Amino acid sequence: MEERILSRDNTKETHLVGGIDVHAESQAYLQKRQLRSGTAGWVLLAGLGVSYVVSGDYSGWNFGLAEGGFGGLTIAVVIIAAMYLCLVLGMAELSSALPAAGGGYTFARRALGPWGGFATGTAILIEYSIAPAAIATFIGAYVGSLNILGITDGWWLYLAVYAIFIGIHLCGVGEALKGLFTIAAIALIGLVIFVIAAIGRFDSANLVDIAPGSAAGASDLLPFGYLGIWSAIPFAIWFFLAIEGVPLAAEETADPQRNVPRGIIAAISILMVTCAAVLILATGAGGAASISESGNPLVEALGDTTVAKVVNYIGLAGLVASFFSVIYAYSRQLFALSRAGYLPKVLSVTNSRKVPTLALVVPGVVGFLLSLTGKGALLLNMAVCAAAVSYVLIMLSHIVLRRREPEMHRPYRTPGGSVTTGFALCVAVIAVVGTFLVDVVAALCCLGVFVIFLLYFALFSRHRLVANSPDEEFAALAQAQEDLR
Numbered sequence: 001m002e003e004r005i006l007s008r009d010n011t012k013e014t015h016l017v018g019g020i021d022v023h024a025e026s027q028a029y030l031q032k033r034q035l036r037s038g039t040a041g042w043v044l045l046a047g048l049g050v051s052y053v054v055s056g057d058y059s060g061w062n063f064g065l066a067e068g069g070f071g072g073l074t075i076a077v078v079i080i081a082a083m084y085l086c087l088v089l090g091m092a093e094l095s096s097a098l099p100a101a102g103g104g105y106t107f108a109r110r111a112l113g114p115w116g117g118f119a120t121g122t123a124i125l126i127e128y129s130i131a132p133a134a135i136a137t138f139i140g141a142y143v144g145s146l147n148i149l150g151i152t153d154g155w156w157l158y159l160a161v162y163a164i165f166i167g168i169h170l171c172g173v174g175e176a177l178k179g180l181f182t183i184a185a186i187a188l189i190g191l192v193i194f195v196i197a198a199i200g201r202f203d204s205a206n207l208v209d210i211a212p213g214s215a216a217g218a219s220d221l222l223p224f225g226y227l228g229i230w231s232a233i234p235f236a237i238w239f240f241l242a243i244e245g246v247p248l249a250a251e252e253t254a255d256p257q258r259n260v261p262r263g264i265i266a267a268i269s270i271l272m273v274t275c276a277a278v279l280i281l282a283t284g285a286g287g288a289a290s291i292s293e294s295g296n297p298l299v300e301a302l303g304d305t306t307v308a309k310v311v312n313y314i315g316l317a318g319l320v321a322s323f324f325s326v327i328y329a330y331s332r333q334l335f336a337l338s339r340a341g342y343l344p345k346v347l348s349v350t351n352s353r354k355v356p357t358l359a360l361v362v363p364g365v366v367g368f369l370l371s372l373t374g375k376g377a378l379l380l381n382m383a384v385c386a387a388a389v390s391y392v393l394i395m396l397s398h399i400v401l402r403r404r405e406p407e408m409h410r411p412y413r414t415p416g417g418s419v420t421t422g423f424a425l426c427v428a429v430i431a432v433v434g435t436f437l438v439d440v441v442a443a444l445c446c447l448g449v450f451v452i453f454l455l456y457f458a459l460f461s462r463h464r465l466v467a468n469s470p471d472e473e474f475a476a477l478a479q480a481q482e483d484l485r
Contacts, residue, residue, distance in 0.1 A: 024468045033339045035101060035332075036354035038254040040177050045246055045253060045263025046270070047181035048325055052242035053271050054187045055135060055322035057278045058298055058315040060380065064235025065292035067438065068228035070207045070283050071221030076232040077239060077279060079427060081272055084240040086424035087391055088268045089414045090398040092261035095247035096412040097401075099256035100470040102336035103247040104394045109471050111397035111404070114342075114462065117471070120397070121337045122453040123390035124244070126446060127383045128330035129363040131242065133370035134379035135323040136161055141295060142316050158371040165324045166364045169331065172353040176328060177249075183321040190314030191274050194298050197307040198281035206287040207280075233434040234384045239275040241387055242322070243267055244394070245329035248336075251470075261412040327360065334359040340469040342461050381442035385435040386450070391428035395421040 040048075064073040094107040102109070102117075104124050109117025136158045143151050151157065169176045212218040215225030222228060246264040250256040253263075278298070282291060286301030294300045298315065302308035335356040338348035347358045370379060398421040401408060414420050435443045466472060 023464075023466065025466050029345075029466075030339075030468065033335070033348045033350055033356075034354055035251045035335070035350065035356075036172070037252060039252045040249055040259070040263075041254055042259040042262035042266065044177045044181055045249060045259060046266035047184045048177060048249060048328070049243050049246045049264055049267025050188065050270055051180045051184035051321040051325040052245050052329065053240055053267075053322065054184055054191075054274070055138070055318045056238040056241060057191055057274050058187075058318040059138060059295060060238040061235050061279070062282070062291050062294060062297040063377075064232040064238075065210070065283065065288045067224065067235065068232030069210045069221065069223035070288045071219075072224060072228035073232040073236065074279065075229045076236040077275065080233060080236040080240065080431070081275060083391075083424045083427035083431075084243065085268060085272070086416075086420045087244065087395065087428075088264050089416075090395055090421035090424060091244060091247055092264055092412050093410055093414040094394075094398055094401070095250060095260040095264070096257045097408055097410045099247075099250040099253075099260060100336065101248060101251040101332050102340070102471045103250070103333065104244060104390055104397075105333065105336055106247075106471045107401075108393050108397045109340075111400040112393065114465065115457075116393060116397070118337070118342050118457050118461075119450075119454065120390055120393040121333060121342065122450060123386045123393065125330060125333045125337065125363075126386040126449055126453075127390065128242070128245065128326050128333060129367055130370065130379050130386070131383040132162075132323050132326050132330070132364075133367040134376045134383065135319055135326070136367070136371040137374055137376040137379075138295075139316070139319045139323060142319060146312060146316065155372055158368055161320075161323065162364050162368050165320075165327055166360050168324070169327060169360050170351065170353070170355055170357065172355060176324075180321065180325050180328070183317050183324060186314060187318035187321050188270075188274070190311055190318065191278065193307060193314070194302070194311050195277050195281055197302055197305070197311075198285040198298075201285040201302065202281060203284060206284050209287050210289045210292070227437075230430070230434050231437050233431050234381060234438045237384050237387065237431060238380070239279075240268070240271055241384060242326055242329065243271065244387075244390070245326070245333075248329050248332040257411045327364065330363045331356055331359040334363060336469075336471060339466065340471050341465040342457060345464075345466075378439065378442050378445075381435060381439040382446040382449075385432065385443045385446040388428050388431040388435060389446075389450070392425060392432065395425035395428060399425070 098106050100106040105117050105121030108120035139161055140157045208220040210223040212220060212223045215227060217226040247260055250260050253259050282297050282301040291297040291300050299308045299312045335348045337343045338345055348356055351357045399418045402418045
């Protein structure tokens with residue numbers, strides 16, 4: 001790799017590396033961009049992982065029944081659950097070897113270079129910036145339907161939830177993670193209550209009450225045929241979407257090389273159990289045809305009962321948990337990209353509590369404006385498309401690093417190695433294509449935003465990267481080791 005010193009002054013040394021300009025910033029620069037370390041253990045990280053995803057158990061997945069029926073959605077869920085398990089096992093290894101706030105961006109930067117790192121970080125940032133906007137519209141609809149203190153759905157409610165939860169995050173990561181853990185625990189209790197109540201209402205005939213169509217392979221179990229399985233994949237993703245954000249907490253975790261892998265594996269284990277219980281019992285209790293169009297499938301499955309009302313109120317906690325946690329995720333991804341110079345550096349400055357203020361506020365403003373469209377389904381499909389793209393790049397990074405750097409220190413190693421992550425990579429590619437089958441407008445909108453970010457990097461920020469940011473140092477260390485061979 002070509003490396004040439006372009007200039008040197010008292011604080012910076014600029015290099016040209018493979019056509020990318022990098023320079024070392026002063027210590028004062030990095031001191032203004034520090035997170036509070038040692039805040040979280042693996043239990044809090046597991047809670048963070050669950051809170052990212054738990055709203056998907058309460059709503060969203062059920063629309064997949066309208067695409068594939070119970071059989072099609074179930075097959076899609078099995079495939080996607082296997083993909084996420086392999087993805088998590090791969091990310092557990094990567095996070096133990098490269099514990100930094102960049103998460104997937106850090107991994108891809110080491111494996112795929114600046115372009116691959118930025119592309120991965122951008123895909124994750126798009127996912128996490130858009131998802132809260134969609135969840136905000138769901139929170140508004142939920143609050144309006146529950147008639148809590150006469151509060152109605154509207155723009156001011158979206159503004160309030162953004163302001164309240166961004167404000168809590170600004171108070172400090174410890175306070176935020178403990179709040180997330182509490183809300184996630186409440187949401188899980190709601191799921192336990194639902195499971196107990198739904199068992200008594202379960203009827204296997206309800207699983208296949210959608211009339212078969214004329215598509216190839218159509219049957220009672222697959223009413224929309226074989227293609228319905230593929231179309232249901234984006235909705236199956238909703239059961240696990242965003243769990244990949246756990247490694248973003250690495251710099252704020254005590255002993256991250258040990259605790260991040262434990263936390264993310266514990267989270268996926270819990271979510272696989274809740275996914276299976278909700279899919280089978282909600283469909284069997286409420287009927288596939290009925291809940292396939294419901295905005296509140298668990299409540300509809302339980303009918304007009306007292307337990308349904310309890311689950312309805314707790315469901316709001318599930319939405320809040322995911323909204324709250326994804327705000328954390330987008331701020332850390334933006335923080336890491338900004339600190340390394342890929343995005344405007346001012347966005348990574350932290351306050352007195354070691355929290356990146358603008359990295360919390362700026363995407364919050366963008367998300368609030370997106371929520372005003374009221375197009376929750378479109379926004380969710382955009383988030384799913386961006387997530388699937390990031391999965392492809394992260395799993396490719398694992399495979400590349402396994403082959404190129406077999407001696408890298410890995411406190412945790414993925415069972416099955418590249419075979420495991422290779423499976424996740426293949427399914428993620430299928431999922432990317434599947435997003436176009438469900439909503440081509442959403443997929444094209446996502447790719448349009450992605451291209452805009454890449455143009456920004458090509459024309460501007462690739463000349464302003466920070467060599468001594470943690471993520472760039474990981475990559476520089478790898479290059480130095482390669483040069484010594």
